[in-house]
Amino acid sequence: MRKYFGRKIFVYALTFFAAVTINWMIPRLMPGDPIKSRLARASLNDAGAAEALYGYFNKMFGLDLPLWQQYLNFWVSLFQGDLGISIWNFPTPVIDLILGAVPYSLGLLLPSIILSWLVGNWFGAYAARSKWLDNTILPIGYILTATPYMWLALLLAWSLGIVAGLFPAAGSYGLSLQPAFTWTFISSLLEHWFLPFLSLFLVALGGWAIGMRNMIIYELESEYSNYLQALGAPRRLIRKYAFRNAMLPQLTGLAVQLGTVVAGALLTEIVFSYQGLGYLILQAIQNQDFFLLQGTFLFIVIGVLIANFIIDIVYALVDPRVRVQMQGGAK
Amino acid sequence: MTLEVSDLRVYYRTLRGDVRALDGPTFTVADGEIMGLAGESGSGKSTLSKSLIRLDGRMRYIGGSVTLDGDEMPIWDDRAMDEFRYKRVSIIPQYAMSAMNPTRKIGKMIAELLESRGVRFRDVRDELHRRLELVELERDVLDRYPLELSGGMKQRTVMVISTLLNPSLLIADEVTSALDVSTQRAVAETLVEFRDREFVKSMIVVTHDISLVYQIADTIMVMYGGRLAEKASAKTIIEMPKHPYTKMLLDSLPEVGVKYEDKRLSGIPGSPPGLLNPPQGCRFRDRCPLADKQCLEQPPFVEVESDHHVACWKAE
Numbered sequence A: 001m002r003k004y005f006g007r008k009i010f011v012y013a014l015t016f017f018a019a020v021t022i023n024w025m026i027p028r029l030m031p032g033d034p035i036k037s038r039l040a041r042a043s044l045n046d047a048g049a050a051e052a053l054y055g056y057f058n059k060m061f062g063l064d065l066p067l068w069q070q071y072l073n074f075w076v077s078l079f080q081g082d083l084g085i086s087i088w089n090f091p092t093p094v095i096d097l098i099l100g101a102v103p104y105s106l107g108l109l110l111p112s113i114i115l116s117w118l119v120g121n122w123f124g125a126y127a128a129r130s131k132w133l134d135n136t137i138l139p140i141g142y143i144l145t146a147t148p149y150m151w152l153a154l155l156l157a158w159s160l161g162i163v164a165g166l167f168p169a170a171g172s173y174g175l176s177l178q179p180a181f182t183w184t185f186i187s188s189l190l191e192h193w194f195l196p197f198l199s200l201f202l203v204a205l206g207g208w209a210i211g212m213r214n215m216i217i218y219e220l221e222s223e224y225s226n227y228l229q230a231l232g233a234p235r236r237l238i239r240k241y242a243f244r245n246a247m248l249p250q251l252t253g254l255a256v257q258l259g260t261v262v263a264g265a266l267l268t269e270i271v272f273s274y275q276g277l278g279y280l281i282l283q284a285i286q287n288q289d290f291f292l293l294q295g296t297f298l299f300i301v302i303g304v305l306i307a308n309f310i311i312d313i314v315y316a317l318v319d320p321r322v323r324v325q326m327q328g329g330a331k
Numbered sequence B: 001m002t003l004e005v006s007d008l009r010v011y012y013r014t015l016r017g018d019v020r021a022l023d024g025p026t027f028t029v030a031d032g033e034i035m036g037l038a039g040e041s042g043s044g045k046s047t048l049s050k051s052l053i054r055l056d057g058r059m060r061y062i063g064g065s066v067t068l069d070g071d072e073m074p075i076w077d078d079r080a081m082d083e084f085r086y087k088r089v090s091i092i093p094q095y096a097m098s099a100m101n102p103t104r105k106i107g108k109m110i111a112e113l114l115e116s117r118g119v120r121f122r123d124v125r126d127e128l129h130r131r132l133e134l135v136e137l138e139r140d141v142l143d144r145y146p147l148e149l150s151g152g153m154k155q156r157t158v159m160v161i162s163t164l165l166n167p168s169l170l171i172a173d174e175v176t177s178a179l180d181v182s183t184q185r186a187v188a189e190t191l192v193e194f195r196d197r198e199f200v201k202s203m204i205v206v207t208h209d210i211s212l213v214y215q216i217a218d219t220i221m222v223m224y225g226g227r228l229a230e231k232a233s234a235k236t237i238i239e240m241p242k243h244p245y246t247k248m249l250l251d252s253l254p255e256v257g258v259k260y261e262d263k264r265l266s267g268i269p270g271s272p273p274g275l276l277n278p279p280q281g282c283r284f285r286d287r288c289p290l291a292d293k294q295c296l297e298q299p300p301f302v303e304v305e306s307d308h309h310v311a312c313w314k315a316e
């Protein structure tokens, strides 16, 4: 048991290290000079003043140091929870911007992932037992999974948002409102939340339904099902086993899909101008704010790693095969 | 008679037409008889075995009857057959290694299976323990997952599960083909022991390897192209076969002193006929050295000597 988790933790630590390093490198490899473009927008006429400001900012962001020093500093401040100062929203600390955006992203992600997983598995399991349902759910499922997140988001924003006017198509809450614990604010929040949630939910739903349907059919044709049928076991028992066993790979699938769903959520936020991490990333790119970009990416990577780790643990707890292997394998 | 099969026809419906995989065999299996069922791959052995317990989705019952202890089995009716399954006719599948649900403890799975068949687990638990002991398994296999057992242990566990309700007829389809030689012998001996202790009344042991089944079978039935070629006592089949196919099958077996691999390569020249459009008359015709015009007509499966049935015009 300890060995199993020890190995897992080692792998996660390694992934984390690589992710941080790559994350540090990427913005530095991006073309353009963020401070220059920042200053250009300030449109200073005096060349000397621009020069001085440039040097000042460079020093302040630590960009005048040798690369290896920048890299080490990056790690040190990372552990101090310091992700630097935003260039776009100067001088707000990056961590504050991120912490402000995280609740919005989680509020979209968690419900859409969990609900699409539950509902998708449920639909898939039903599709596997009824021809009629199968013939409807399967094609719909395939269309949904094949739809790019961005595309469905645009479609929903346009149809339900702009044309039908049922839901607001942009923003996280009404422009005139201030965040507060009032009914007006919360209902506005929910209204703005619904469309981005729906588009994430729908795309993921199709994949889970198809996956579950195929897994159940596979399990029903497996040899243990065959054996039970030959011994006259009722369908009820065989289905119960098949459902249980089909759930397990769906759980692994959840871990595998997590990255895609998160990426999908980022795009969806951009489409709906929803103020989560995706929106921050867009701002960071447009303003060449690489501290913000770095910080946001880092946060996402850590989030995905933690979620994966949790799924790993849950999986080990529910699948006896993994449990047995952890205790030393077949005797 | 435990089992009486009469003119049983079971085909595979395919897009290109019916595959006549089981085309009218008529035979009986007596009380206490272990019948070996032999024949090359593709001769219809599995189709026959499955027909006696559960048709798979692609198989279609065409005609004929199967009677077990005097009661006709409704093999065309999947639901009605459930009554017979496990309690009166049971099977040790070819895939014993993967026959148990991997995510259930073995004991729990057995309990759920029994309860679902209306048998109280409590009532058979002691007998289950005794039988596990008989096949040299610890009682605690019931607390383990299939993954924790070796191949041989799984095989023995499945043998115990399949026979737990003392069925009249047990079908064992190629149960030994995936095993090494010493395990093969142990499994074969266990089958005989189960019969001797009357856990099962009669048995059909399917194999493509006559020499193996010879060690345990009372009688041997040879199939060819979805039909019966010959049935007689094991001794008669080995020592005085009458059907040209049986003779060639035996000739292709390794003899004492001959290296197995050398012989195996030779086999019987040619291959069994496809059963989508089987040849008219005797299905062995194009491989038979004795074939002549008469063989264009199908030879009946007749008793040429007492308890010795053959389907060949040239066997008298």
Ligand SMILES: Nc1ncnc2c1ncn2[C@@H]1O[C@H](COP(=O)(O)OP(=O)(O)O)[C@@H](O)[C@H]1O
Pocket (backbone or CB within 6 Å): B012, B014, B019, B020, B021, B039, B040, B041, B042, B043, B044, B045, B046, B047, B048, B058, B274, B275
């Ligand atoms: N699902 C299927 N569809 C069509 N033909 C089949 C199918 N399964 C078996 N057959 C055919 O039925 C015949 C008998 O097969 P089988 O009973 O498996 O033989 P054996 O067990 O003796 O090897 C073969 O000719 C085989 O090609």
Ligand code: SF4
Pocket (backbone or CB within 6 Å): B243, B244, B245, B282, B283, B284, B285, B286, B288, B289, B290, B291, B292, B294, B295, B299, B311, B312, B313, B314, B315
């Ligand atoms: S009936 Fe004719 S073809 Fe068939 S086995 Fe006998 S001799 Fe050969």
Ligand SMILES: [Mg+2]
Pocket (backbone or CB within 6 Å): B045, B046, B047, B174
């Ligand atoms: Mg077979």
